[in-house]
Amino acid sequence: MNFKDSVTIPCDRATVWSALNDPGVLRQxxxxxxxxxxxxxxxxxxKVSLKIGPIKARFTGAVDLTDIKPPESYVLSGEGKGGIAGFAKGSAHVRLEETGPLETVLHYEAAADVGGKVAQLGSRLLDSTAKKLARQFFDDFQAVVTASKAEPQ
Known part of the structure; x- marks a missing residue:
C-alpha cells in the first residue's frame, strides 16, 4: 500500500518540526x-490498539527516525507485532515546506505492509483503513499543534 497527501498547519516550520519530534504530541x-x-x-x-475490519489487535513495536534533516524532513519507519492478528510495518517520508511566516505544509509519502490474519482482510479494506488512519493522524497532529500554539505562554 502506498499513498501520499499533505496538510497545512498554521504555524512556523520550527514549531511543526519540534512537535514532530515530541513523543507526547505523537502519542496524542x-x-x-x-x-x-x-x-x-x-x-x-x-503499543497501539487498532480495529481493522472485524479484527481488533494490540501491536507492540518500534519506531525509528532516519535520514533526519532538521527542520526539513525525516523518514519514520515502524514495525509492530500483533500476535495472532499478524504484523504491520511501514514507513513515511515527512517533509515540511514553509509557505509563509505562520504556515507550513506537511507533505507525506507512506508505504505499509501487513501479514497474518490482518492481511486476509483484502487489499481494498486495508488500503482504505491505512489511508483513514494516516489522515486521522495528520488531522489530529494539525489540531494539537495549532491548539498548543494558541495557548498563552
Whole structure:
C-alpha cells in the first residue's frame, strides 16, 4: 500500500518540526496509541490498539527516525507485532515546506505492509483503513499543534 497527501498547519516550520519530534504530541495523534516511549533521539517503542475490519489487535513495536534533516524532513519507519492478528510495518517520508511566516505544509509519502490474519482482510479494506488512519493522524497532529500554539505562554 502506498499513498501520499499533505496538510497545512498554521504555524512556523520550527514549531511543526519540534512537535514532530515530541513523543507526547505523537502519542496524542497516533490512532489507538496506548504508549510511546522515547528510547534514544531516533528510536521509540510503542503499543497501539487498532480495529481493522472485524479484527481488533494490540501491536507492540518500534519506531525509528532516519535520514533526519532538521527542520526539513525525516523518514519514520515502524514495525509492530500483533500476535495472532499478524504484523504491520511501514514507513513515511515527512517533509515540511514553509509557505509563509505562520504556515507550513506537511507533505507525506507512506508505504505499509501487513501479514497474518490482518492481511486476509483484502487489499481494498486495508488500503482504505491505512489511508483513514494516516489522515486521522495528520488531522489530529494539525489540531494539537495549532491548539498548543494558541495557548498563552
Amino acid at each position: 495523534c497516533i490512532p489507538g496509541c496506548e504508549e510511546l516511549e522515547q528510547q534514544t533521539a531516533d528510536h521509540m517503542t510503542a
